[in-house]
Amino acid sequence: MKLPVRIDWSKFGLPAAFFVMLIIFTVINPAFFSARNMIQTTRQGAILFLIVSGQTFALLARGIDLSQGSVMSLVSIATISSIYVLGAYAGSIAGILFGAMCGFINGVLIAFLGIPPILATLGMLFVVSGVELVYTGGVTLTNLSDIDQGRLFWFGGGMIGPVPVPVIFAIIIGFLLYYILKYTLFGRRIYLIGTNADASSLAGLPIKRVIVLVYTVSALLASLGAFFLTARLSMGFPQLGEAWLVLAIGGAVLGGTSVFGGKGGVWEALLGSLVIVFLDNGLIVSGVSTFAREAIIGVVIIVACLGSVIKKRV
Amino acid sequence: MKKKTAFLAGVLVICFALVFSLIGNTQVSAKQLEIAVLVPNGVDPYFTAKRYGYETECEKLGVKMLFYDAGGYANVNKQIGQLEDLMQRGIDGIILGATSAKGTVPVVDKIISKRIPLVIDNLDSFTKKPVLRIMKNGVLVGQLRAVYIVEHLKGKGTVLVLPGPSAVSLCQDEHRGFVTYAKHFPGIKVITEWTPSSPDAGMKTVEGILQAHPDLKAVACFSPPLTVGAVRAVQASGARKGDIIVVGQMLDAGMETLMRKGWLQATVMCDHIEMAREAVRMLVKEIKGELKPPLYHQIDHYLITKDTLDRFDRKGSTYPKEWRK
Numbered sequence: 162m163k164l165p166v167r168i169d170w171s172k173f174g175l176p177a178a179f180f181v182m183l184i185i186f187t188v189i190n191p192a193f194f195s196a197r198n199m200i201q202t203t204r205q206g207a208i209l210f211l212i213v214s215g216q217t218f219a220l221l222a223r224g225i226d227l228s229q230g231s232v233m234s235l236v237s238i239a240t241i242s243s244i245y246v247l248g249a250y251a252g253s254i255a256g257i258l259f260g261a262m263c264g265f266i267n268g269v270l271i272a273f274l275g276i277p278p279i280l281a282t283l284g285m286l287f288v289v290s291g292v293e294l295v296y297t298g299g300v301t302l303t304n305l306s307d308i309d310q311g312r313l314f315w316f317g318g319g320m321i322g323p324v325p326v327p328v329i330f331a332i333i334i335g336f337l338l339y340y341i342l343k344y345t346l347f348g349r350r351i352y353l354i355g356t357n358a359d360a361s362s363l364a365g366l367p368i369k370r371v372i373v374l375v376y377t378v379s380a381l382l383a384s385l386g387a388f389f390l391t392a393r394l395s396m397g398f399p400q401l402g403e404a405w406l407v408l409a410i411g412g413a414v415l416g417g418t419s420v421f422g423g424k425g426g427v428w429e430a431l432l433g434s435l436v437i438v439f440l441d442n443g444l445i446v447s448g449v450s451t452f453a454r455e456a457i458i459g460v461v462i463i464v465a466c467l468g469s470v471i472k473k474r475v
Numbered sequence: 476m477k478k479k480t481a482f483l484a485g486v487l488v489i490c491f492a493l494v495f496s497l498i499g500n501t502q503v504s505a506k507q508l509e510i511a512v513l514v515p516n517g518v519d520p521y522f523t524a525k526r527y528g529y530e531t532e533c534e535k536l537g538v539k540m541l542f543y544d545a546g547g548y549a550n551v552n553k554q555i556g557q558l559e560d561l562m563q564r565g566i567d568g569i570i571l572g573a574t575s576a577k578g579t580v581p582v583v584d585k586i587i588s589k590r591i592p593l594v595i596d597n598l599d600s601f602t603k604k605p606v607l608r609i610m611k612n613g614v615l616v617g618q619l620r621a622v623y624i625v626e627h628l629k630g631k632g633t634v635l636v637l638p639g640p641s642a643v644s645l646c647q648d649e650h651r652g653f654v655t656y657a658k659h660f661p662g663i664k665v666i667t668e669w670t671p672s673s674p675d676a677g678m679k680t681v682e683g684i685l686q687a688h689p690d691l692k693a694v695a696c697f698s699p700p701l702t703v704g705a706v707r708a709v710q711a712s713g714a715r716k717g718d719i720i721v722v723g724q725m726l727d728a729g730m731e732t733l734m735r736k737g738w739l740q741a742t743v744m745c746d747h748i749e750m751a752r753e754a755v756r757m758l759v760k761e762i763k764g765e766l767k768p769p770l771y772h773q774i775d776h777y778l779i780t781k782d783t784l785d786r787f788d789r790k791g792s793t794y795p796k797e798w799r800k
Contacts (some may be wrong), residue, residue, distance in 0.1 A: 190687055198686040201711065203677060298526070299518035299544075301699070303729035318711060394674050394707055396729050398700065399518040403547070404671065445683030451669045453642075 175417065179436050186443035193446045200307050200325055202442045204393075207331035208386045208433040211404055213412035214338055215382030217430045218375050220413055223340075223355045223422025224278030226379045228267060230287035233402025234392040235293045236260040240313075240388055241397030249312035253392075263289055264380020282376075286406045293399055302397030310395050317392025317428075327389040334385070339427040351375060355422030383409070400439030411462035412437050420466070436461070448456035476484065508567045509539040509759055513557055515574040515598060515643075517544030519672060520699040520727040521747060522572070525596075528751025529570070529795035536759055541566070541579060548640040548672070551578040558582045561591075568592035568758045573600040576644035592761040595710060596754040597747075601646050605769035607761055609754050611745050612773055613645045617652025619743045619778050620695045620722045625655075626718055627740070631662035632692035635684050635781075637677060637705065639697030641669040646697055649724075685712050693720040699727045701702025706738045726779065734781050741780045746791030751773050 187194040212229060219226040240256025247255060263285055271282040292357045305313065319326040342348035350371045362368055387402060416433025418425025439460065443455040492753045512529050514522040526542060533540040543561075554574045559582060561569060569591060573579040579600040586593050587604040604718040617638075625633055630668040634657065638650035650667060657663045666684060670676040677700065685691055685708065694709070696702040702723035709719045716737035723730055723742040753772070760766035779787050 192686045192689065195686065197712070198682075201682045201686075239763070254649060294544075297518075299520075299523040301520055301523075301703075301727060301729055303732060318707070390675060394678070394703060396674070398674055400547075400673070401675070403673065404676070435749060441679070441795065442683050442686075445668075446687045449689060 170256070174320035175415075175432055179432065179439070180415060182436070182440065182443065186366075186439075186447060187392065189443075191441070193443055194265065196323075198442065198446065200320075200323070202438055203328050204325040206434050206438040207325065207327040208389050208409060209405075209438055210431055211334065211382045212409045212428040213416070213434045214335070214427060215379040215386075216409040216413045217416075217418050217425055217427070218351065218382070219282075219379045220277065220418050220420060221351050221355045221422060221425055222372060222375045223358060224271065224372070224375070225282065225410070225420075226267065226376060226383075227279065227282040227291060227406060228263060229379065229383040230402035230404070230406035231286045231293075232260045232263045232380050232383050233405055234398070234400050235263065235289050236384045236387035237391040237401040238293050238297055238302060238397045238399060240391050241305065242296075242406050244305060244309050244313065247408075249309040252309075253313065253388060254318070257381070257388050260384025261377055261381040263429045264377040265373065267380065268376035271376065272369035272372035284412040289392075290400075297397075297399050299399055301399070303395075305395060313392045314395050315392070317389045318392070327393075330385070330389070334382075335427055335431060340409070342426050343457075347371065347374065352423050353422075359424075407462075408437060411458075412467070415462055415465035433465075476615050479480045479669065483531055489683050491658050499653070506535060507539050508570040508759065508762060509541065510570065510755070510762075511541045511543060511561050511566050512542040512570045513545070513554060513555065515545045515548050515550070516672065517542075517546070521725055524725070524727070524792070524794055525572075525747050525751040527693040527714045527798055528748035532752040532755040535757065538755065538759060548574050551575040551642075555579060555582045558586065561708065562586060562589060566591065568594070568762045570596050570647035570754050571600065571760055572596050572598040573644075574598070575642050576601045578642075588622045592758055594754050594758045594761065595748065597645065605773075607757050607766065607768045607770045607771045609750060611645065611750075612776065613648025614652035615657070615776055616724065616745065617649035617654075617695075618656045618745050619776060620724075620741075621653040621656035622647075623694045623722055623741050623778060624695060624720055625660055625663055628663065629693050633666065633688050633690050634693045634695065635662045635681065635688075635691055636665055636669055636695045637673045637680065637697055637701045638667065639670070639701065649697060670701065674700045674707070677701035677726060678708045679704075681705045681708035682711065685709075691719060695724070696721065696723045699723065699725055699730050702739060703729050703733070704741075706733050728796075731784070735783060737781065741778050742788070743776060743778055744792055745774055745776045748794060749791030
């Protein structure tokens with residue numbers, strides 16, 4: 162018997178799987194669907210969404226940004242260091258801009274020197290790691306004044322009504338990114354370059370300018386994610402971003418962004434981020450051991466990558 | 476006459492040989508010793524503090540120090556590569572905090588076979604060859620945390636243990652110490668979550684466990700980053716100070732702030748900076764032939780709380796604020 166409506170599973174498959182996952186975890190442990198757990202998890206999801214969105218920009222342009230994790234660590238240190246001197250607000254902006262600058266340098270290396278994205282961003286990963294370790298000696302930066310700590314903490318741990326502050330920022334930024342990718346020349350050019358860079362070049366698109374902007378945006382979004390995480394912890398941790406690069410790439414691909422460029426977007430970044438954070442949280446709340454959790458998340462990401470490869474071949 | 480000449484010549488040769496060997500020895504001992512210190516995760520506050528201990532003691536003894544960081548407990552291959560490079564280039568002695576107790580055995584055995592002086596500092600390598608060791612008693616550390624928590628919970632309650640990375644033998648020892656003591660109290664339920672030693676892992680894990688176990692009464696943490704993450708999660712849950720007991724290990728600036736504000740109830744200390752200094756002293760003695768393996772030197776441990784925060788001797792566990800290398 163045929164369904165009256167034809168369902169496009171490539172579009173609705175993952176959202177459907179996401180809701181089924183929520184239902185399963187709620188059945189296993191009703192505490193999963195409590196207000197507090199939803200609030201906490203969406204807070205984590207907001208941070209991951211920003212980082213995944215940044216990676217999405219790089220992937221759309223048929224590149225990759227391997228420096229996101231290191232940039233996050235740098236921003237954590239730079240933010241706290243800047244706050245010591247400039248105060249909470251100006252220091253926070255300075256810290257974020259430090260991270261964005263790394264992305265700008267990535268973009269210049271890729272666009273103007275012709276270094277492949279994987280190599281340029283890998284190099285930046287090591288350079289940034291080294292710089293922040295030399296600067297800090299591995300020391301955690303703490304001891305903000307009470308006023309600065311309070312102001313900073315609000316960004317990471319505060320609430321506006323029932324909604325965590327990072328979630329509000331993520332929603333606003335998400336809409337902005339959606340608009341940029343869908344309705345601006347810059348956004349369309351990213352897709353074109355990702356689909357066929359040679360044709361785009363022959364068509365006279367300013368590829369170099371676009372690439373520089375893409376990697377600046379990628380690092381800027383990772384910096385914002387790092388900022389909210391640092392704000393929540395109210396301390397600067399070297400290697401804060403260590404585990405996030407894999408999640409960023411995994412989240413982007415899981416959501417449906419193609420590693421071959423030209424396909425994906427903000428909606429896919431959101432979906433991928435939500436699946437990862439709620440999957441991880443659901444497994445913790447369900448009592449699944451750490452080892453099994455890592456394996457399950459890894460398998461999910463691999464399957465998503467496989468799906469991306471198969472879709473490309475088909 | 477010929478026999479006399481030959482005899483005199485022989486005596487002269489022996490005298491020259493003795494003189495040259497003495498000069499040689501003097502030159503060796505006058506040459507600055509060069510040692511390598513290898514740690515698994517240099518950004519962990521524990522190793523950052525120990526680095527201060529290594530550096531200051533090396534400076535005091537006139538020894539040149541090379542510092543190698545594996546960059547994470549998972550980077551066993553990287554540390555093995557560092558050790559092999561050191562064997563290749565030549566080094567007077569090595570202090571090793573192993574990334575993996577089992578994974579480093581072959582390379583450590585090679586080092587010992589090549590008679591390169593070696594001190595294993597706290598993070599053990601399970602070599603069966605004779606070696607100098609300076610160690611914490613991980614089991615005791617775990618038990619100290621367990622005793623504090625069980626006493627304050629009066630033998631009843633759910634406790635989350637964050638022992639850190641599962642591949643690290645010290646973490647396994649601390650975990651074993653905790654559960655071995657806690658199992659004597661049927662009212663204590665222990666939940667274990669092996670996580671990386673990072674604040675976001677601690678925060679995310681405690682948040683999740685609090686959902687599954689809203690009756691959680693205590694958290695025992697392996698390291699300062701996990702402790703900070705755990706406290707942030709406890710704060711976010713709406714719990715008041717002391718509702719959920721948090722016990723950590725070591726005391727960095729961040730943990731001290733949390734302890735003074737009442738969010739961190741206790742921490743286990745082991746004078747790790749003094750431990751690093753002692754490791755350097757042991758290695759230099761071994762290089763000079765004054766100390767021979769095997770030797771197992773165990774350091775002291777003690778618990779501090781907010782009440783004793785201003786009274787314990789910080790020299791062995793705290794570096795000056797202005798030091799940041």
